Amino acid sequence: MSKLKFTVFSDLHHHPAWYKSDAPERLAAIQKRALESGSELILHIGDFSHKPSACPELIKQYKEFQIPGYFVLGNHEFDIDSYETVLKTMGLENGYYFFDHGGFRFVIMDENWFRDFPGCYFHYSERNYFDHPGFRDWMPPEEIEWVRETVLNSPYPCILASHAPVSYGPNPKAGMKQECKEAIEAIIRESQGKPGQVVLCLNGHYHRSGIDVIEGVPRLDVNSATFNWIPKPHDLFPEKEWYKEYECIGNMVIYEKPVSAEVIIDTCEQTVEVIGCEGNFLHDVSTEASGNVSGSRLSTADMVSAKVKYGIENN
Numbered sequence: 001m002s003k004l005k006f007t008v009f010s011d012l013h014h015h016p017a018w019y020k021s022d023a024p025e026r027l028a029a030i031q032k033r034a035l036e037s038g039s040e041l042i043l044h045i046g047d048f049s050h051k052p053s054a055c056p057e058l059i060k061q062y063k064e065f066q067i068p069g070y071f072v073l074g075n076h077e078f079d080i081d082s083y084e085t086v087l088k089t090m091g092l093e094n095g096y097y098f099f100d101h102g103g104f105r106f107v108i109m110d111e112n113w114f115r116d117f118p119g120c121y122f123h124y125s126e127r128n129y130f131d132h133p134g135f136r137d138w139m140p141p142e143e144i145e146w147v148r149e150t151v152l153n154s155p156y157p158c159i160l161a162s163h164a165p166v167s168y169g170p171n172p173k174a175g176m177k178q179e180c181k182e183a184i185e186a187i188i189r190e191s192q193g194k195p196g197q198v199v200l201c202l203n204g205h206y207h208r209s210g211i212d213v214i215e216g217v218p219r220l221d222v223n224s225a226t227f228n229w230i231p232k233p234h235d236l237f238p239e240k241e242w243y244k245e246y247e248c249i250g251n252m253v254i255y256e257k258p259v260s261a262e263v264i265i266d267t268c269e270q271t272v273e274v275i276g277c278e279g280n281f282l283h284d285v286s287t288e289a290s291g292n293v294s295g296s297r298l299s300t301a302d303m304v305s306a307k308v309k310y311g312i313e314n315n
């Protein structure tokens with residue numbers, strides 16, 4: 001029987017010329033909370049920076065903290081840098097990998113691939129994915145096979161993490177591409193009742209906070225640590241100098257506090273507990289106040305708290 005507490009956060013979006021993300025300060029606050037909460041590890045679920053090669057200090061701040069920090073890769077990691085540069089500067093040998101900790105297996109997926117001709121998969125690199133909006137968020141067959149073997153051969157319950165979700169509660173069409181989603185859901189289903197049973201899926205990407213239990217497996221939608229991106233720009237911040245300093249400031253509604261969550265998984269109780277956080281939008285400039293709409297899940301500046309059971313028999 002195992003019990004593990006870890007911290008999760010996502011979508012820090014460090015790019016000091018584009019976004020006011022105050023990433024070093026936000027990261028330090030999240031690390032402080034993780035330390036005080038007794039978290040055994042920290043997981044960032046993608047979009048750490050828009051140019052990892054330009055922020056070695058921030059990566060060092062994350063990787064050399066006294067609690068081990070792990071990366072999931074997000075699409076925006078590849079906005080400027082090449083795939084190889086991202087891996088090298090973020091200290092990864094591969095985009096997908098696993099690690100075991102405290103009686104659990106973390107399976108880190110990498111859905112940052114687009115499909116060109118059928119059967120031809122290309123990894124995101126130097127912004128190439130912007131040209132393939134309808135064919136994004138895919139995993140090649142060899143990665144899916146790797147997920148299958150890693151989960152089904154695991155001696156420990158598994159936590160699946162990906163930047164874009166496998167299945168997304170509020171909008172079943174969102175997340176990974178359909179074939180990819182179906183293949184991963186089949187692995188999740190097959191794992192139930194086995195030692196490598198998937199007990200939790202984590203995602204970022206949408207800058208939303210929520211939890212859904214789908215087929216007995218909780219899916220935690222991890223909000224951005226920083227902001228929501230809005231398509232229709234606003235000029236509501238009183239700090240008018242920001243509009244000269246940050247290229248995309250009008251496309252941001254900023255979270256006053258750095259957003260993160262503590263997650264506790266207890267295999268004895270068969271529960272996943274999330275201790276989120278409260279929060280407000282800076283200057284009360286929310287997604288709706290800026291003249292934009294939230295979409296399928298309400299845009300908030302906080303992170304949900306919940307305690308749910310996992311396992312088909314419990315749901």
Ligand SMILES: [Fe+2]
Nearest residue numbers: 011047076205
């Ligand atoms: Fe993001």
